[in-house]
């Protein structure tokens with residue numbers, strides 16, 4: 001049965017998993033083990049209903065009733081309490097109960113990273129703000145599990161992963177200070193030893209989920225060198241065991257453009273009690289090497305950068321779905337607007353770029369699967385994460401903007417769904433490292449880990465394994481040409497001056513993202529062709545057409561009829577026969 005957009009009012013209240021056959025395809029392909037697949041199905045099916053229903057409904061309300069900081073109680077004592085709309089608390093409780101923060105600890109079996117990504121993708125379609133807080137909770141739990149002192153670890157971990165909303169704690173992460181977000185090494189927060197513990201003093205300028213209970217904080221131990229090398233990572237509870245504040249003051253909540261539900265504050269740390277998050281050495285003693293602290297924090301940042309890529313993906317998907325529904329209902333000049341070629345092209349390209357972004361983002365989660373060995377998988381993931389973050393978050397801003405325009409004037413109104421998506425989307429190119437910083441991270445991954453070699457090898461494997469069907473041939477040719485260009489660009493930049501390398505960092509990142517997406521779509525298309533469906537081959541071909549090859553005269557000379565002739569099966573997820581695909 002094809003998805004029938006005309007039968008819906010809007011996306012809220014629908015089962016978002018059932019409506020997304022591309023998510024089913026990703027799970028089927030990336031989870032070949034039957035038990036893994038069955039386990040995943042149970043969870044995505046539940047989340048599809050939860051996210052499309054209550055979470056989506058409440059997100060519209062909490063966006064207009066954001067958190068408020070109550071600094072003082074009636075006695076004039078400073079309390080720094082953040083008050084939330086009940087809907088926000090209900091949504092968080094629903095997700096905690098559904099295991100969003102604790103599944104790996106509760107499931108009694110390994111939880112595939114692809115499943116974790118799928119659940120986050122569904123949540124982000126409802127609201128990326130709520131994923132921000134709960135995603136950081138999972139990151140904090142990981143740091144606590146690996147690096148917290150033994151005497152507190154079990155208790156903190158139990159709280160951070162609890163499925164009981166009454167006892168569950170949340171996490172946050174404070175790196176950024178007034179003088180430095182990108183230049184983390186400029187941090188001035190001091191850490192002073194206090195017996196086996198530490199006391200932190202400093203100002204943190206962007207603190208999301210600021211009323212969580214446990215924070216992972218960067219600070220410089222007294223006497224440590226300047227720059228990133230001298231920083232250490234600390235675990236900081238917001239309150240002391242007696243419930244009083246742990247030298248922790250929320251100065252204000254920031255007036256944000258979007259992601260309203262999650263409170264982002266400015267925080268003073270005034271002698272906050274902290275535990276150092278220190279990795280053990282192979283000999284079991286604490287690792288005192290300088291710079292290890294920043295490395296520990298960067299492990300969490302890499303995880304959350306991937307999470308921000310998923311936020312972009314979620315907004316992109318929601319944008320497509322809302323636009324497809326609206327265009328199937330709205331009439332102008334006596335017919336549905338999705339019958340007009342320009343609207344069709346917008347919808348098809350929203351979907352094609354979405355599926356390309358999903359291929360890239362989900363490959364981060366499954367990178368080790370198709371790799372020759374563990375090291376190649378690690379290097380592949382190392383470069384795919386910043387590529388996906390750049391591509392999916394930038395893509396989401398464009399997607400939300402385009403989808404908003406499909407709604408005409410209604411799209412610009414706050415009582416329709418697209419305004420919030422556009423406001424929220426703008427956050428994600430900045431969060432967890434701006435686009436520029438992620439482009440520089442791609443460069444670092446290439447220089448330090450040779451991560452591009454793993455990527456190029458992955459692309460070559462996709463080319464070698466691709467189906468020879470004529471429908472896929474233009475995409476195969478375009479990927480092969482782009483691979484050649486990427487090799488040339490990399491070789492050229494290796495001999496270029498430093499400033500030229502920095503100047504081209506974004507261009508190179510975009511080029512590698514295009515290449516990775518094109519290659520991964522070849523893989524997906526080949527997989528689908530073996531199941532007698534050429535729909536994904538058409539997606540790969542269209543992606544190559546709009547993103548990889550630069551058509552002469554903007555493509556006007558090509559007479560490509562894909563958007564016109566295959567609109568229905570593409571956007572409504574019907575299967576396409578090879579002959580029909582080749583003829584379009």
Ligand SMILES: Cc1cc2nc3c(=O)[nH]c(=O)nc-3n(C[C@H](O)[C@H](O)[C@H](O)COP(=O)(O)OP(=O)(O)OC[C@H]3O[C@@H](n4cnc5c(N)ncnc54)[C@H](O)[C@@H]3O)c2cc1C
Pocket residue numbers: 172173174175176179180181182183206207208209256259264427430431432433434435436437
């Ligand atoms: C809503 C929101 C919530 C946030 N929550 C948190 C949080 O919970 N915890 C936390 O630690 N941080 C948080 N942040 C901070 C965020 O991570 C930083 O804003 C971001 O990393 C950028 O740092 P900055 O704001 O200091 O900008 P700057 O570092 O001053 O950057 C300004 C501009 O300069 C560019 N730039 C800087 N250096 C370079 C370079 N070497 N080459 C090229 N371009 C460069 C940047 O790309 C950017 O465009 C949050 C931010 C927002 C907007």
